[in-house]
Amino acid sequence: xxxxxxxxxxxxxxxxxxxxxxxxxxxxxxxxxxxxxxxxxxxxxxxxxxxxxxxxxxxxxxxxxxxxxxxxxxxxxxxxxxxxxxxxxxxxxxxxxxxxxxxxxxxxxxxxxxxxxxxxxxxxxxxxxxxxxxxxxxxxxxxxxxxxxxxxxxxxxxxxxxxxxxxxxxxxxxxxxxxxxxxxxxxxxxxxxxxxxxxxxxxxxxxxxxxxxxxxxxxxxxxxxxxxxxxxxxxxxxxxxxxxxxxxxxxxxxxxxxxxxxxxxxxxxxxxxxxxxxxxxxxxxxxxxxxxxxxxxxxxxxxxxxxxxxxxxxxxxxxxxxxxxxxxxxxxxxxxxxxxxxxxxxxxxxxxxxxxxxxx
Amino acid sequence: xxxxxxxxxxxxxxxxxxxxxxxxxxxxxxxxxxxxxxxxxxxxxxxxxxxxxxxxxxxxxxxxxxxxxxxxxxxxxxxxxxxxxxxxxxxxxxxxxxxxxxxxxxxxxxxxxxxxxxxxxxxxxxxxxxxxxxxxxxxxxxxxxxxxxxxxxxxxxxxxxxxxxxxxxxxxxxxxxxxxxxxxxxxxxxxxxxxxxxxxxxxxxxxxxxxxxxxxxxxxxxxxxxxxxxxxxxxxxxxxxxxxxxxxxxxxxxxxxxxxxxxxxxxxxxxxxxxxxxxxxxxxxxxxxxxxxxxxxxxxxxxxxxxxxxxxxxxxxxxxxxxxxxxxxxxxxxxxxxxxxxxxxxxxxxxxxxxxxxxxxxxxxxxxxxxxxxxxxxxxxxxxxxxxxxxxxxxxxxxxxxxxxxxxxxxxxxxxxxxxxxxxxxxxxxxxxxxxxxxxxxxxxxxxxxxxxxxxxxxxxxxxxxxxxxxxxxxxxxxxxxxxxxxxxxxxxxxxxxxxxxxxxxxxxxxxxxxxxxxxxxxxxxxxxxxxxxxxxxxxxxxxxxxxxxxxxxxxxxxxxxxxxxxxxxxxxxxxxxxxxxxxxxxxxxxxxxxxxxxxxxxxxxxxxxxx
Numbered sequence: 003x004x005x006x007x008x009x010x011x012x013x014x015x016x017x018x019x020x021x022x023x024x025x026x027x028x029x030x031x032x033x034x035x036x037x038x039x040x041x042x043x044x045x046x047x048x049x050x051x052x053x054x055x056x057x058x059x060x061x062x063x064x065x066x067x068x069x070x071x072x073x074x075x076x077x078x079x080x081x082x083x084x085x086x087x088x089x090x091x092x093x094x095x096x097x098x099x100x101x102x103x104x105x106x107x108x109x110x111x112x113x114x115x116x117x118x119x120x121x122x123x124x125x126x127x128x129x130x131x132x133x134x135x136x137x138x139x140x141x142x143x144x145x146x147x148x149x150x151x152x153x154x155x156x157x158x159x160x161x162x163x164x165x166x167x168x169x170x171x172x173x174x175x176x177x178x179x180x181x182x183x184x185x186x187x188x189x190x191x192x193x194x195x196x197x198x199x200x201x202x203x204x205x206x207x208x209x210x211x212x213x214x215x216x217x218x219x220x221x222x223x224x225x226x227x228x229x230x231x232x233x234x235x236x237x238x239x240x241x242x243x244x245x246x247x248x249x250x251x252x253x254x255x256x257x258x259x260x261x262x263x264x265x266x267x268x269x270x271x272x273x274x275x276x277x278x279x280x281x282x283x284x285x286x287x288x289x290x291x292x293x294x295x296x297x298x299x300x301x302x303x304x305x306x307x308x309x310x311x312x313x314x315x316x317x318x319x320x321x322x323x324x325x326x327x328x329x330x331x332x333x334x335x336x337x338x339x340x341x342x343x344x345x346x347x348x349x350x351x352x353x354x355x356x357x358x359x360x361x362x
Numbered sequence: 363x364x365x366x367x368x369x370x371x372x373x374x375x376x377x378x379x380x381x382x383x384x385x386x387x388x389x390x391x392x393x394x395x396x397x398x399x400x401x402x403x404x405x406x407x408x409x410x411x412x413x414x415x416x417x418x419x420x421x422x423x424x425x426x427x428x429x430x431x432x433x434x435x436x437x438x439x440x441x442x443x444x445x446x447x448x449x450x451x452x453x454x455x456x457x458x459x460x461x462x463x464x465x466x467x468x469x470x471x472x473x474x475x476x477x478x479x480x481x482x483x484x485x486x487x488x489x490x491x492x493x494x495x496x497x498x499x500x501x502x503x504x505x506x507x508x509x510x511x512x513x514x515x516x517x518x519x520x521x522x523x524x525x526x527x528x529x530x531x532x533x534x535x536x537x538x539x540x541x542x543x544x545x546x547x548x549x550x551x552x553x554x555x556x557x558x559x560x561x562x563x564x565x566x567x568x569x570x571x572x573x574x575x576x577x578x579x580x581x582x583x584x585x586x587x588x589x590x591x592x593x594x595x596x597x598x599x600x601x602x603x604x605x606x607x608x609x610x611x612x613x614x615x616x617x618x619x620x621x622x623x624x625x626x627x628x629x630x631x632x633x634x635x636x637x638x639x640x641x642x643x644x645x646x647x648x649x650x651x652x653x654x655x656x657x658x659x660x661x662x663x664x665x666x667x668x669x670x671x672x673x674x675x676x677x678x679x680x681x682x683x684x685x686x687x688x689x690x691x692x693x694x695x696x697x698x699x700x701x702x703x704x705x706x707x708x709x710x711x712x713x714x715x716x717x718x719x720x721x722x723x724x725x726x727x728x729x730x731x732x733x734x735x736x737x738x739x740x741x742x743x744x745x746x747x748x749x750x751x752x753x754x755x756x757x758x759x760x761x762x763x764x765x766x767x768x769x770x771x772x773x774x775x776x777x778x779x780x781x782x783x784x785x786x787x788x789x790x791x792x793x794x795x796x797x798x799x800x801x802x803x804x805x806x807x808x809x810x811x812x813x814x815x816x817x818x819x820x821x822x823x824x825x826x827x828x829x830x831x832x833x834x835x836x837x838x839x840x841x842x843x844x845x846x847x848x849x850x851x852x853x854x855x856x857x858x859x860x861x862x863x864x865x866x867x868x869x870x871x872x873x874x875x876x877x878x879x880x881x882x883x884x885x886x887x888x889x890x891x892x893x894x895x896x897x898x899x900x901x902x903x904x905x906x907x908x909x910x911x912x913x914x915x916x917x918x919x920x921x922x923x924x925x926x927x928x929x930x931x932x933x934x935x936x937x938x939x940x941x942x943x944x945x946x947x948x949x950x951x952x953x954x955x956x957x958x959x960x961x962x963x964x965x966x967x968x969x970x971x972x973x974x
Binding site: 230231232233234235236237238239240241242243244250251254255328329330331332334 | 422425427430451455456457458459460463464466468471472473474475476477485486489490522523524535538797
C-alpha cells in the first residue's frame with residue numbers, strides 16, 4: 003500500500019488512556035474555577051452594604067461594642083488577609099458559624115443540601131430514562147400525527163411557569179379533586195427524606211414535568227439528526243435490522259447532546275429550586291440561601307454559593323468525561339484536539355436561555 | 363422490455379433487470395422515469411451523468427431505497443428473479459447486503475463513528491448468516507480484508523473509522539459489500555472523494571474483485587475516464603432519462619447521442635492538450651424540464667420535432683440504443699476532434715511574483731518546507747499536489763491569508779507581506795483569490811449586485827452609476843447577463859456562482875488571480891466554460907496561479923507546473939514537458955494514475971512502483 007493509505011494514526015499502547023492527560027487538565031482548571039469563584043464570592047459579600055457586627059448585635063448596640071466585636075471578628079484587618087484566613091479555614095473544613103443563629107454553618111446547610119440532592123436524584127432518575135424513551139420514540143415517528151401532538155404538548159408544558167405547574171398539581175392531587183398527597187413537604191428532619199416519600203412526590207413531579215420537555219426535544223432532535231446520517235442509511239442498505247440500526251448505530255451518536263443537556267439541567271437544579279421549595283415549603287438549599295441573603299448571613303451565603311459552584315463544576319466535568327468516553331474520536335485523540343468544550347458551548351448557545359428561565 | 367433485445371443470450375443470464383423505474387419528488391415531478399436496463403452476471407455497467415441526472419437516485423433504487431423527499435412510484439427491479447420493489451420490509455432487509463450491496467461516495471460519512479471496524483464487519487455477517495460461529499466469521503472477515511488489500515489483524519479490527527485514511531475506509535466499505543458474495547454490487551462514485559493515486563488502487567481492487575467473484579456491478583460516476591477503464595457497457599443519463607446505452611467501445615468511439623458526444627468533448631485530458639468544447643446552457647431541474655427532448659435547448663442539431671415530442675430509447679445497431687431524433691452517425695461522430703492544441707510559446711519576461719523559501723506550520727506540524735517559484739504576467743502556473751501536499755496553504759499565504767507561513771515573497775520587486783492587513787489597498791486589489799466552493803464563497807443574503815458592488819466601492823472611489831457600469835462589464839466578461847445583478851446566489855447554478863465569484867475578483871482589476879480548485883465542485887460541461895473563461899483572461903494579460911489536483915485540468919490551462927509533495931516542490935517545469943516526460947517518480951505516479959480517455963487502455967493503470 004502507498005504512503006497515502008497507511009498514514010492513519012497508529013493505535014496507542016494500552017497503558018494510559020489517551021484522554022487521561024486531558025481529564026487531569028480539565029480537573030485542574032475546574033479547581034481553578036472554584037478558587038476564582040471563591041474570590042468573587044468573598045469580594046461580593048464584602049461589598050454588601052452591611053456590617054456583620056451590626057447584624058449580630060442588632061440596631062440598638064452602641065458604636066463601642068460594635069467596634070469591639072469587629073476587632074474580635076477580625077473585620078478591621080485588610081481584605082486580603084481576611085480572605086486568606088477564610089480560605090485557610092475553609093480548606094480545613096471549617097465553614098464558620100451563622101451570624102444569624104450562631105449554629106455552625108456545616109450543621110445548618112448539610113441537611114438542606116441532603117434534601118436538595120435527594121430531590122435532584124429523583125428528578126434525574128425519572129427524567130433521564132423518560133426523556134430518552136419519549137425522545138427516541140418521537141424521532142422514529144417523526145412528523146406523524148402522534149409526534150406533532152406530542153411536540154405541541156411539550157411546548158405547552160415548557161411554556162408553563164413551574165409555580166403554575168406546582169399549584170396546578172397541588173389543586174389536582176392534594177385538594178378537592180383527588181386528595182392523594184400532602185400539599186406541603188413537612189419533612190421530619192430526624193429521618194431520611196427517602197423514608198418520607200409522600201412528601202417528595204409533588205416536588206419531584208413538578209420538576210420532572212418542567213424539565214422533561216426540554217430534554218425530550220433535545221433527544222428527539224439529536225436522534226432525528228443521527229437517523230438521517232449517511233452511516234445509518236448504509237447500515238439499512240446492508241440489511242441490518244431496524245432495531246439494531248436504532249440502538250447500535252443511531253442512539254450512541256444521539257446521546258452526546260443529551261448528556262450535556264442533562265448536565266445543564268442538573269447544574270441548575272443543584273443551585274436550588276426556590277420556587278418549588280417555596281410552593282411546597284420543601285426544605286432545600288434554595289430557600290436556605292434566600293433566607294441567608296435576607297438577613298445578610300455572610301458565612302452561610304459564602305458556603306452555599308461555593309458548594310453550588312463546586313457542584314456545578316463537578317457535574318460538568320462528569321458530563322464532559324462521559325462525552326469523551328462516548329466519542330471514540332475524542333477518546334483516542336490524546337488531548338491535543340479535544341474540543342468538547344467548544345462542542346458544548348455551541349450547543350449551549352442554542353439551548354441555554356429557555357431552560358434557565360424555567361428552573362430558577 | 364429490457365435494454366438489450368430479448369433474443370440476446372445475455373438477457374437470459376441477466377442478474378439485474380430494471381423495468382420502467384420511476385422516482386418522484388413530493389410535488390409529483392419525476393427525478394428519473396422510464397428507466398429500463400439489465401446487467402448480466404459478471405458484467406460491469408457504468409451509469410454516467412452530471413449532477414441532477416438521476417444517477418444516484420437510480421443507484422439507490424436498485425436496493426429499493428429512495429432518499430428523504432423522493433419516492434419510488436413505479437417499475438420493478440428484478441434481481442435473481444425477485445422484484446425487490448415488491449418485497450415486504452423484513453424480506454427486503456434479507457436481500458440488502460446479501461444479494462445486492464452498496465458502496466457509497468463518501469467513505470468518511472459511511473461508517474458509524476462509534477463502532478469499531480471489526481464490530482461493523484461482524485454485525486453484517488451475524489445479520490445475514492446467523493448460523494456462523496464466531497471463529498468462522500473471523501476467518502471470513504480476515505479473508506475478505508485480504509481480498510480488499512487491508513490488514514486483518516486484531517489491532518486493525520479494533521480501530522475506529524476515524525483512525526483510518528480515506529482509502530482504507532473505502533476498502534472497509536468494499537469489504538462490507540463483497541463479504542457475502544452478492545449477485546450485484548452498486549458502486550456510487552466510490553472514488554470521487556479520494557486522491558488520484560488512491561483512486562487508481564481502489565479501482566484496480568474493484569475490478570479484480572468483480573472478476574474473481576463473478577459479481578455484476580453497476581458503477582455510477584460522473585467521470586467518463588474512470589468508467590472507460592472499468593465498464594463493459596455504459597448508460598448515459600440526462601435529466602432523469604437514459605439517452606444512450608452502448609458497449610464501452612461504441613460509446614467512446616462513436617457516441618450516438620449529441621449529449622454523449624458533448625460530454626466527451628468537454629473533458630480535459632491529462633494525455634493531450636485539446637480544445638475543450640463546453641456544452642452551452644444548463645441541465646433543467648426536475649420541475650422545469652421542457653416539453654419534448656430535455657436536451658433540445660442545449661443541442662446544436664435540434665429540430666422542431668425535438669421540442670415537440672420526446673424521443674424514445676431505440677436500437678441503433680450493434681446493441682447500441684439511443685434516445686434521439688437525429689442520432690449521430692458513425693462517420694460524423696467520434697473523437698476526431700481531440701487534436702492536440704499547441705501550448706502558446708511566451709517570451710521570458712521579468713517575474714511578477716517571486717516566492718522565495720516559504721515555510722508554514724500548523725502548531726508542531728510543518729506543512730511547507732522552503733517553497734520557491736515565480737509567476738510571470740499573463741502566465742498560468744499550476745500548483746499541483748494531492749490532499750495534504752500544502753498547496754492550499756501556499757495559495758492562501760500568497761493571497762495574504764498566511765497566518766501560519768513565513769518566508770519572502772516579492773511582487774514587482776517589492777517585498778510582499780504574507781498578512782493581508784500589512785498590505786496596502788493597491789496590493790490587496792491587485793492580488794485576488796477565488797475559492798474552491800462557490801456555494802460557500804458568496805454571501806447568500808446579498809444580491810449579486812451588492813456582492814460585486816461592495817468590491818468596487820471598497821477599492822475605487824466611484825459613484826453608484828459608475829459602480830453599476832463596471833459591475834455590468836465584469837458580468838459581461840464572465841458571460842453572465844446584466845439581469846444577474848438583481849439575483850441572489852441561491853438563484854444561480856454552481857457554474858454561475860463560480861463565474862460571479864470570478865467577476866467579483868475581476869472587478870478589482872487584479873494582475874494576479876489565485877484560483878483554488880475553482881472547478882472541482884462543478885460538472886464537466888460547466889467546468890469547460892470556466893476553464894475557457896480563465897484562458898481568455900490569461901490571454902488578456904492576467905497572471906493565474908491555478909491550484910488543483912486534477913491533471914487533466916492542468917493540461918488544459920497551464921503553461922507551467924509546480925508539483926508539491928508533503929510541502930516540498932518535487933518537480934517544476936513547462937506543463938507539456940512535465941506531463942509528457944515526468945522526471946520525478948511521484949509526478950510519474952500522479953500522471954500515470956490520472957484516468958484518461960485518450961490513453962486508451964482496457965485495464966486500469968497498474969501501479970508503477972512496488973508496494974511500499
